[in-house]
Amino acid sequence: EAQVTQNPRYLITVTGKKLTVTCSQNMNHEYMSWYRQDPGLGLRQIYYSMNVEVTDKGDVPEGYKVSRKEKRNFPLILESPSPNQTSLYFCASSSGRSTDEQYFGPGTRLTVT
Amino acid sequence: GNSVTQMEGPVTLSEEAFLTINCTYTATGYPSLFWYVQYPGEGLQLLLKATKADDKGSNKGFEATYRKETTSFHLEKGSVQVSDSAVYFCALSDPWYTGNQFYFGTGTSLTVIP
Numbered sequence: 001e002a003q004v005t006q007n008p009r010y011l012i013t014v015t016g017k018k019l020t021v022t023c024s025q026n027m028n029h030e031y032m033s034w035y036r037q038d039p040g041l042g043l044r045q046i047y048y049s050m051n052v053e054v055t056d057k058g059d060v061p062e063g064y065k066v067s068r069k070e071k072r073n074f075p076l077i078l079e080s081p082s083p084n085q086t087s088l089y090f091c092a093s094s095s096g097r098s099t100d101e102q103y104f105g106p107g108t109r110l111t112v113t
Numbered sequence: 114g115n116s117v118t119q120m121e122g123p124v125t126l127s128e129e130a131f132l133t134i135n136c137t138y139t140a141t142g143y144p145s146l147f148w149y150v151q152y153p154g155e156g157l158q159l160l161l162k163a164t165k166a167d168d169k170g171s172n173k174g175f176e177a178t179y180r181k182e183t184t185s186f187h188l189e190k191g192s193v194q195v196s197d198s199a200v201y202f203c204a205l206s207d208p209w210y211t212g213n214q215f216y217f218g219t220g221t222s223l224t225v226i227p
Contacts, residue, residue: 031214033215041219042202042217042218042219042220043157043217043219043220045215048213048214050212050214056212058213090156090157092157094206094215096214098145098164098206098207098208099145099164100206101149101159101162101206102157102204102215104156104157104158105156106155106156107155107156
């Protein structure tokens, strides 16, 4: 089954404690993205990657890091989380062809206290 | 540049009412257009798409037509059900991208009451 998986699904942490949210896709997709979703603000892109070792900033990259060492994985790293990073996070992947849609993961709800 | 503008919500309708959610876009080329749906507690999933002008995408009773002359891709359904309550996102994919490929609207929340 084609899918994007994210882990963990729920996470409560404290300010400053480094964390990683994993994302993996099994469709051999080249393009992967991270978004955050906040009430009233819609989806905002954090980072994207067009291929292995190729990443770039989206609209709201401050406080986040990513890496793309393998095609299937695209982890999101918060080196020093702060309460304003409390949000719902989605990973997505696509083939890179403009006629193809993005496939989204189930989401990770992060709370930083 | 590329952008997507969709109608503000929230939208509340009675069951069996007609639904329209407006979406217009700005693009430098000829994008593909998508509607995604997000049910409560879930991720986004593709509802329908259209990849060229005058194409009509359809799924689950929803339809949208790619109108190049008005740069629009409005979502319609003739008779909504309670199970259609969700957030709907309009999006475009840039065929000439060298960086970001996808652009999303802000989402429209729909609640259908019995």
